[in-house]
Amino acid sequence: MRSLRRLLLLFSKEWRELTVSRAYWLLLLAVGPLVGHGFINAVNLYAEASGVGGGPAALPQGLTPLDGLLAPTFGAYDLAVTLLFPFVAIRLIAAEKESGALKLGLQLPFGVGEMVAAKLLALAAGWLVAWLPGLIAMAMWRAYGGHLYAPETLNLLLGHWLRMILSAGVAIAAAALAESAASAAIVTLGFTIGTWALDFIAAGRGGWLAAVAAYTPAAALRFFERGLLRLSVVIVMSVMALGGLAIAAIWLHTGRKLGARLLRTAVLLGLISVAVWLGSLSRASWDASENRRNSFPRADEAALRQIHEPLRVTIYLAAEDPRLMDYERGVLNKLRRILPRLEVDYAAQSRTGLFEGAEERYGEIWYELGGRKVMNRSTTEPIVVEQLYQLAGITAPANSDGPVFPGYPLAAHPKGASLVFYALWPLAVSSVWSLARYRRR
Amino acid sequence: MNLLTVNGLSKKFGARAVLQDVSFSVRRSEVLGLIGPNGSGKTTLFECLAGVLPSDGGVISRNKQALAPAQRKSALFYMPDGVTPWAQQSVNWALGFFERLYAAPIKAAELLNMLKLESLRNARIGSLSKGERKRLLLALGLLTPQPLLMLDEPFDGLDLRQTRDVMALLRSQAELGRTLMLSIHQLIDAARVCDRLILLSDGRVVGEGTIDELRAQANLSDGGAPEAGLEEIFLALT
Numbered sequence: 001m002r003s004l005r006r007l008l009l010l011f012s013k014e015w016r017e018l019t020v021s022r023a024y025w026l027l028l029l030a031v032g033p034l035v036g037h038g039f040i041n042a043v044n045l046y047a048e049a050s051g052v053g054g055g056p057a058a059l060p061q062g063l064t065p066l067d068g069l070l071a072p073t074f075g076a077y078d079l080a081v082t083l084l085f086p087f088v089a090i091r092l093i094a095a096e097k098e099s100g101a102l103k104l105g106l107q108l109p110f111g112v113g114e115m116v117a118a119k120l121l122a123l124a125a126g127w128l129v130a131w132l133p134g135l136i137a138m139a140m141w142r143a144y145g146g147h148l149y150a151p152e153t154l155n156l157l158l159g160h161w162l163r164m165i166l167s168a169g170v171a172i173a174a175a176a177l178a179e180s181a182a183s184a185a186i187v188t189l190g191f192t193i194g195t196w197a198l199d200f201i202a203a204g205r206g207g208w209l210a211a212v213a214a215y216t217p218a219a220a221l222r223f224f225e226r227g228l229l230r231l232s233v234v235i236v237m238s239v240m241a242l243g244g245l246a247i248a249a250i251w252l253h254t255g256r257k258l259g260a261r262l263l264r265t266a267v268l269l270g271l272i273s274v275a276v277w278l279g280s281l282s283r284a285s286w287d288a289s290e291n292r293r294n295s296f297p298r299a300d301e302a303a304l305r306q307i308h309e310p311l312r313v314t315i316y317l318a319a320e321d322p323r324l325m326d327y328e329r330g331v332l333n334k335l336r337r338i339l340p341r342l343e344v345d346y347a348a349q350s351r352t353g354l355f356e357g358a359e360e361r362y363g364e365i366w367y368e369l370g371g372r373k374v375m376n377r378s379t380t381e382p383i384v385v386e387q388l389y390q391l392a393g394i395t396a397p398a399n400s401d402g403p404v405f406p407g408y409p410l411a412a413h414p415k416g417a418s419l420v421f422y423a424l425w426p427l428a429v430s431s432v433w434s435l436a437r438y439r440r441r
Numbered sequence: 442m443n444l445l446t447v448n449g450l451s452k453k454f455g456a457r458a459v460l461q462d463v464s465f466s467v468r469r470s471e472v473l474g475l476i477g478p479n480g481s482g483k484t485t486l487f488e489c490l491a492g493v494l495p496s497d498g499g500v501i502s503r504n505k506q507a508l509a510p511a512q513r514k515s516a517l518f519y520m521p522d523g524v525t526p527w528a529q530q531s532v533n534w535a536l537g538f539f540e541r542l543y544a545a546p547i548k549a550a551e552l553l554n555m556l557k558l559e560s561l562r563n564a565r566i567g568s569l570s571k572g573e574r575k576r577l578l579l580a581l582g583l584l585t586p587q588p589l590l591m592l593d594e595p596f597d598g599l600d601l602r603q604t605r606d607v608m609a610l611l612r613s614q615a616e617l618g619r620t621l622m623l624s625i626h627q628l629i630d631a632a633r634v635c636d637r638l639i640l641l642s643d644g645r646v647v648g649e650g651t652i653d654e655l656r657a658q659a660n661l662s663d664g665g666a667p668e669a670g671l672e673e674i675f676l677a678l679t
């Protein structure tokens with residue numbers, strides 16, 4: 001009980017340190033207009049697509065709040081967590097190192113791990129406050145008559161939550177390792193730019209590089225934005241974040257010899273690598289989207305699950321070929337979810353497909369199952385599924401259409417949103433900030 | 442009765458040896474002064490003892506049992522010099538934090554009064570003058586429960602009256618059973634407040650004991666300077 005009280009005291013200290021940080025209040029100030037901008041644009045575009053003012057409307061099946069509203073509105077948090085949040089996290093560590101508070105902190109009746117955990121909890125609590133504009137946007141959307149599907153909404157929130165934890169882990173580790181806040185900021189930005197570069201390069205190369213790039217923060221978030229909850233992504237993001245925090249705990253313990261800290265870091269990096277690799281092997285995933293965009297129709301899924309032998313797919317399409325992108329999204333991602341023994345071989349030699357060799361195989365997709373091989377050039381879902389039925393000797397289900405996603409058109413205006421996000425939110429944040437500063441005097 | 446024994450403590454920064462085979466003992470309820478010129482290794486010694494800096498060798502023991510760095514926080518507390526912890530927080534908050542954390546026998550309100558910090562209770566720590574900050578750090582140190590409190594330059598930045606008041610407060614704490622180890626560069630202050638002294642020069646202990654014992658170690662008792670003060674002793678031993 002006493003130790004719990006002490007931990008609460010430690011958390012309250014970290015919370016106070018967070019709320020005296022100018023960087024945190026600037027984050028709060030910025031996040032309202034950023035979310036507001038995303039929300040207002042999203043509502044207007046959604047209204048246009050829904051045929052506002054008698055204009056031509058898109059097919060209702062294409063109108064889903066996950067794509068049309070939630071992803072663009074919460075996209076503001078991706079920006080904030082990439083460019084603003086790391087500075088808030090860095091300050092929590094760097095200020096203690098630079099002011100000498102760390103020397104006192106190390107002697108207080110807490111472990112370094114507890115200190116780092118308390119900082120993470122304070123950051124998480126602070127991030128929850130920063131989510132208020134996003135939650136207000138969702139409430140306003142509902143008030144306009146908009147639809148929200150709880151599983152895909154919660155899944156998206158989970159993605160953004162993990163994104164924040166990962167960002168905190170990287171920033172805290174950088175702050176613990178670097179001499180100053182400025183150096184830590186450079187390291188953190190370097191990490192971010194490095195992951196962007198990896199994303200960019202992988203988009204043109206495919207193969208193992210693309211498999212690694214699937215776990216960069218931006219790419220990982222895209223799974224959640226598509227309504228897909230992949231266990232491997234959750235594990236890898238969590239392990240990376242916790243690894244960052246553990247590295248911070250090692251390096252903040254200034255009483256340990258450099259050699260001991262280096263050894264612990266090396267062992268930890270080894271453990272992180274193994275955990276990440278094991279995590280990436282996990283094929284478990286859940287389709288949280290209401291329109292089941294990440295799944296085959298239920299009848300097809302049930303039929304394809306009868307395939308127990310390894311299915312090998314050899315693709316002669318270059319990484320930049322749009323057909324490969326269609327095939328990945330429309331077929332492979334769905335197959336991966338239901339066929340645990342699926343092996344994919346990206347056999348094209350070039351990046352663009354324009355300069356492939358004279359094998360004349362470019363464009364072919366080969367399927368191999370139980371010693372039988374068949375080739376098909378189609379990247380279209382129904383044709384590929386039909387091909388797999390033939391290859392596996394399975395009778396296609398009689399009706400594989402399933403219930404049709406109705407879509408949720410809404411021709412609403414973002415009434416009151418400008419006032420809330422561009423005026424009331426900044427005013428409220430400024431007022432609370434001033435009040436907090438006044439009370440501290 | 443020794444509270445703590447230090448044997449063969451050493452520390453290098455690169456090729457430079459900052460502490461070399463440092464050995465001494467700390468007795469219960471004494472005020473032990475650590476004196477030495479700038480760069481003699483006083484702060485490094487404190488940081489190694491507190492476990493916030495790793496030492497390269499040596500043993501620190503309590504009751505003849507080696508005290509690992511992780512166990513030191515239960516035996517001693519070190520208050521560094523020149524730090525401004527939690528600069529954006531108020532004096533009141535910092536004192537309250539330590540008071541609640543340790544449930545110390547002495548109350549923060551008493552310390553505010555003793556150290557004349559009442560008018561500053563709502564002031565931001567970062568806005569305090571050097572002397573005010575020094576008194577706050579001293580108050581925080583006194584709120585900790587460890588049997589040994591190590592204070593780095595506790596009188597630095599204090600005026601004459603404040604120095605005398607703080608000396609009286611530290612003496613009263615020692616009488617109540619707390620052991621204090623003070624790093625002091627003003628020899629006159631050290632002679633006034635300390636029961637025993639450790640002289641550190643170039644990272645080595647060159648003398649340990651009461652002023653009379655140090656005088657004897659420096660061979661100044663029998664000769665022509667029977668009333669030799671700490672300055673003469675220090676110069677003779679270093």
